[in-house]
Amino acid sequence: MNRLSITRTATLDNLPELLAAADQACERAGASREVRDAVRLAVEEVSVNVITHGYAEGEPGPITLELDWERCPMTIEIADRARRFNPDTLPAPSLDAAWEDRPIGGLGWHLVRQMVDEVRYRPDPECGNHLTLVKHIHP
Amino acid sequence: MQIDITPGDVTVAAISGSVDSLTAEQLMQALGKAVSDNQVRLVADFSEVVYTSSAGLRALLATLKDARRQGGDFRLAGVQPAVLRVLELSGFTSILKLYGDVGSAVASFDAELQ
Numbered sequence: 001m002n003r004l005s006i007t008r009t010a011t012l013d014n015l016p017e018l019l020a021a022a023d024q025a026c027e028r029a030g031a032s033r034e035v036r037d038a039v040r041l042a043v044e045e046v047s048v049n050v051i052t053h054g055y056a057e058g059e060p061g062p063i064t065l066e067l068d069w070e071r072c073p074m075t076i077e078i079a080d081r082a083r084r085f086n087p088d089t090l091p092a093p094s095l096d097a098a099w100e101d102r103p104i105g106g107l108g109w110h111l112v113r114q115m116v117d118e119v120r121y122r123p124d125p126e127c128g129n130h131l132t133l134v135k136h137i138h139p
Numbered sequence: 140m141q142i143d144i145t146p147g148d149v150t151v152a153a154i155s156g157s158v159d160s161l162t163a164e165q166l167m168q169a170l171g172k173a174v175s176d177n178q179v180r181l182v183a184d185f186s187e188v189v190y191t192s193s194a195g196l197r198a199l200l201a202t203l204k205d206a207r208r209q210g211g212d213f214r215l216a217g218v219q220p221a222v223l224r225v226l227e228l229s230g231f232t233s234i235l236k237l238y239g240d241v242g243s244a245v246a247s248f249d250a251e252l253q
Contacts, residue, residue, distance in 0.1 A: 033221075044159060072246060093230075095229065
């Protein structure tokens with residue numbers, strides 16, 4: 001079956017397992033090194049946002065990563081039960097600013113959008129967030 | 140990730156592995172310590188760095204700001220294509236000076252003194 005799913009408590013300690021799942025899916029899908037790095041980067045940025053911001057208040061809850069490469073493009077679903085966060089509301093970072101004016105941070109979501117072909121967000125009807133990242137494995 | 144710092148007129152930090160959310164804090168602290176020890180002419184050898192995420196970019200920008208505010212600079216050497224792509228997409232190649240290898244990066248500081 002060309003699908004891989006992993007659910008863990010959203011902590012940095014569990015990040016390596018989530019990243020390993022992303023690597024494994026890309027490997028099994030026959031993705032190039034470049035595509036594998038892109039998927040890994042997108043999964044890292046989204047997961048770390050959930051870990052450090054989503055569950056910032058209170059105990060960390062679950063994060064589920066589901067990768068499906070039955071068809072091309074691959075879909076990468078990331079679901080959590082954290083507070084609502086719609087990435088479409090984020091302002092675009094200023095990439096031309098002088099070094100003195102660059103804020104430290106704020107590039108994670110910009111990179112996610114650069115790494116994948118499509119980002120879809122929907123809030124979970126009860127609580128949490130559901131993201132779908134779409135990535136062409138064989139361009 | 141491993142960091143090996145060689146202090147000198149120009150301090151060289153040889154970094155290898157992945158700079159990600161699990162390792163970037165270690166990099167930020169090591170480079171921050173070098174700058175606070177007045178090693179403000181600083182080169183990071185990135186020839187063995189295979190991956191960076193935005194966490195790594197934070198460490199690089201923080202170090203760059205620290206070094207320049209103290210009259211020095213922080214320069215990168217030997218950046219590999221996968222990491223270069225992330226630097227380019229983030230607009231970092233317009234604020235960081237990049238060199239092909241450590242020798243050229245170190246020499247760029249020496250040239251400024253003459």
